[in-house]
Amino acid sequence: MRIVVITGATSGFGKLMVQSFLQEGDFVIATGRNLSNRQSIFSAERALFANRLLELDLDVTDHSQIQTIFNLLENQFSGIDILINNAGHGLFGPLENLKSEDIRHQMEVNFFGTVEVTKTLLPLLRAKKAKVFNFSSVFGFMGFPLTSLYCASKFAVEGFSESLRIELAPYGVQVCLIQPGGFETGFGQNLIWGADAETSLYGTQIKNYRSLHEMVSRKKAQDPMVVARGVLRLSQMKRIPMRKVFGRDGAFSYLIKTFLPEKIYFLIMEFILSKVFLAKKT
Numbered sequence: 194m195r196i197v198v199i200t201g202a203t204s205g206f207g208k209l210m211v212q213s214f215l216q217e218g219d220f221v222i223a224t225g226r227n228l229s230n231r232q233s234i235f236s237a238e239r240a241l242f243a244n245r246l247l248e249l250d251l252d253v254t255d256h257s258q259i260q261t262i263f264n265l266l267e268n269q270f271s272g273i274d275i276l277i278n279n280a281g282h283g284l285f286g287p288l289e290n291l292k293s294e295d296i297r298h299q300m301e302v303n304f305f306g307t308v309e310v311t312k313t314l315l316p317l318l319r320a321k322k323a324k325v326f327n328f329s330s331v332f333g334f335m336g337f338p339l340t341s342l343y344c345a346s347k348f349a350v351e352g353f354s355e356s357l358r359i360e361l362a363p364y365g366v367q368v369c370l371i372q373p374g375g376f377e378t379g380f381g382q383n384l385i386w387g388a389d390a391e392t393s394l395y396g397t398q399i400k401n402y403r404s405l406h407e408m409v410s411r412k413k414a415q416d417p418m419v420v421a422r423g424v425l426r427l428s429q430m431k432r433i434p435m436r437k438v439f440g441r442d443g444a445f446s447y448l449i450k451t452f453l454p455e456k457i458y459f460l461i462m463e464f465i466l467s468k469v470f471l472a473k474k475t
């Protein structure tokens with residue numbers, strides 16, 4: 194039976210991946226912040242799969258909690274077959290308005306959290322030639338206005354993962370980037386807007402970004418189960434790809450970013466996005 198560890202499993206993609214891997218017969222270690230006090234989150238899964246589900250507290254910024262998971266995997270399990278670094282949140286807003294502590298926290302969770310969990314578990318990952326899935330985003334290969342720090346955290350995850358894939362290839366560990374477009378998870382509600390649209394110099398952009406985001410969520414919502422099942426399918430492949438893009442918007446973004454000459458790409462993006470974000474709402 195495969196041992197699967199998922200971070201940020203309390204919501205969104207993480208929770209759906211817990212369900213998908215359990216249904217497939219895997220043993221799932223679902224981890225999340227303060228999970229022991231949030232017993233209702235997995236009550237349905239516990240009722241069905243109690244003997245293959247373990248719920249553990251893990252804030253990915255807390256090194257002692259990461260070490261506890263390592264000790265448990267080493268002493269009570271046969272190691273680990275799949276690690277899914279999914280935990281993350283969004284800090285949006287114009288750079289000028291972001292607080293330094295929020296900027297650092299964005300990197301702590303999305304980037305250093307992924308690094309620390311992977312590094313701590315690495316001896317076990319190596320021992321079983323495990324597969325590692327790191328959640329990036331379309332914003333991991335494409336910069337976008339009002340999301341500079343979120344993009345930076347995901348670009349960092351990309352560089353880390355690409356390097357690690359090659360570094361660990363001789364040891365049989367495979368690393369894969371998951372790059373979703375916009376999906377209906379808790380992400381939108383959980384994201385931190387680091388600026389007030391009423392007082393910020395960038396107020397018009399913020400308002401227009403938010404209404405664009407709401408309109409897309411309402412009219413073009415994408416089912417996050419596609420990503421959860423997609424990661425499950427990838428985990429069953431002998432050789433996993435370096436990256437996998439999910440969603441219509443993801444595929445479109447990937448095409449234009451990859452195939453348009455850079456000069457043209459930035460001309461178009463700057464023109465279109467300044468029109469979209471600066472257009473006055475009537």
Ligand SMILES: NC(=O)c1ccc[n+]([C@@H]2O[C@H](COP(=O)([O-])OP(=O)(O)OC[C@H]3O[C@@H](n4cnc5c(N)ncnc54)[C@H](OP(=O)(O)O)[C@@H]3O)[C@@H](O)[C@H]2O)c1
Binds near residue numbers: 281379383
């Ligand atoms: N949804 C999208 O459109 C989208 C697109 C591209 C990439 N992504 C990425 O997908 C991943 C999952 O996000 P989601 O869309 O499923 O959003 P979500 O529903 O908000 O889930 C995020 C999860 O991360 C957890 N988390 C946040 N900070 C944490 C920390 N310090 N330690 C441990 N867990 C922490 C949250 O836990 P709490 O319940 O404790 O807050 C939650 O379980 C993220 O890395 C996100 O950047 C999402």
